[in-house]
Amino acid sequence: MGQNPLNLLRAAIKVRKLDAILISQPENRRYLSGYTATDHSIAESSGVLLVSVHDMPLLLTDSRYALQAEAEAFGFEVMLYDRGMLALLKKVLKKRGVCRLGFESHYFLHATALKLARVAEKVGTELVPLTGLVEKFRQGKDVDELEKIRASVRLNEEVFQEVYASLRVGMTERQVALAIETTMRKKGASAPSFETIVAAGPNGALPHAVPSDRPLQTGEPIIIDMGTVLNGYCSDMTRTVVLGEPDLKTRDLIRVVRRAQLAATAKIRAGITGREADRAAREIIKQAGYGKNFGHGLGHGVGLAVHEAPSLSSRNRKKLRAGMVVTIEPGIYLPGWGGIRLENMAVVTTDGCEILNADHTFLDI
């Protein structure tokens, strides 16, 4: 993290002339406090942080999380609510004399925000909506975070290799997804970082296909997109595999996607924009005649969340910085036929990028 994230947040509080910031987004909460609880849904928070420049930072939560919060949130005072977070927050805002309170408007239900507004009005606090502030700090990974990401990538690859060796024609997509997720747990992952995608034949035309009962067939491309969470950090990898011999078209398309991936990999370095990285891959796919069949962006940041900033897409005109971790995942999707996607993870450096996957030449054909 280079700089302590709490200090970065305190600096942001000063710049914005706030008195405090309320943190509700689960990965941001963890990043700042070390408190690892996750939210079952945005409507079921397992706690919020209240950070100001001088006062002791607070973690407000309920009794279900008391022990965990005390053990994990080092340097935070844990306060428990029993009649809802907002009732306790109201008392704290009043006691601390918070006039301007920043809150994460991108991670707050509209209904909760309306209630927060009523509470704020009663105690004379002005609300300042913020989006993506801590997410910005999270983009650059420090040595410790990189180590955790590497371990997550390694584990993910081990799982892939084991399941890949057991793939047989006739197994269903769901059976393969189950084998992947079971193996992840067996090898120590705390969870998959997203719902595993196994999409064979025509199903591969949907970039976010859900595994079905369709059996795998010889010669067809099978997209396997999988990730693990280990020590809180995510991995994300896609391989397109073929049981038996791929036909000419499949072989041809895999080569195009692989060339696109290599072109982007060669281009990525600190100082280029997300848009430029995306374009490097997109040009290759366009030239091959499949520009319309690569609908999604080239990649995304990975860390505590599997999808986080920065995005490698035509929409991101910001420059990449050393220490950012991104995916490089071009694809071609042909309705009725299927799809090809290849995805590696890389860390951006000052003069290039380092691929984190050990088997990144997998299926070079």
Ligand code: ZN
């Ligand atoms: Zn993926």
Ligand code: ZN
């Ligand atoms: Zn991805």
